[in-house]
């Protein structure tokens with residue numbers, strides 16, 4: 795990322811994949827020096843929580859100030875739509 799040194803705080807937004815942070819997040823952290831910067835993780839997951847993703851951030855950016863993550867289960871909207879549509883299909887056929 796260009797001019798990375800100019801930023802003090804990094805909002806690191808990613809989905810949990812396979813109970814951990816996706817490879818692109820590890821690559822990003824490995825490619826940038828986060829010494830002295832604040833990381834604010836913004837994490838979505840499919841209902842199984844953060845896994846070891848915060849430990850991965852800590853390991854890849856040991857000299858950063860890692861703030862508590864904002865996290866949320868994503869996809870509720872899609873799931874609600876799917877389930878209501880399925881239910882409507884069932885009662886329409888009944």
Ligand SMILES: Cc1cc2nc3c(=O)[nH]c(=O)nc-3n(C[C@H](O)[C@H](O)[C@H](O)COP(=O)(O)O)c2cc1C
Nearest residue numbers: 809810811812813814838839840841842843868869
């Ligand atoms: C390859 C893959 C692996 C995933 N692994 C997990 C997981 O281990 N735990 C979990 O809670 N959600 C898992 N999910 C669900 C994603 O975290 C969820 O879909 C995502 O946070 C929602 O953001 P999106 O709309 O960008 O996909 C996985 C999704 C994909 C595509």
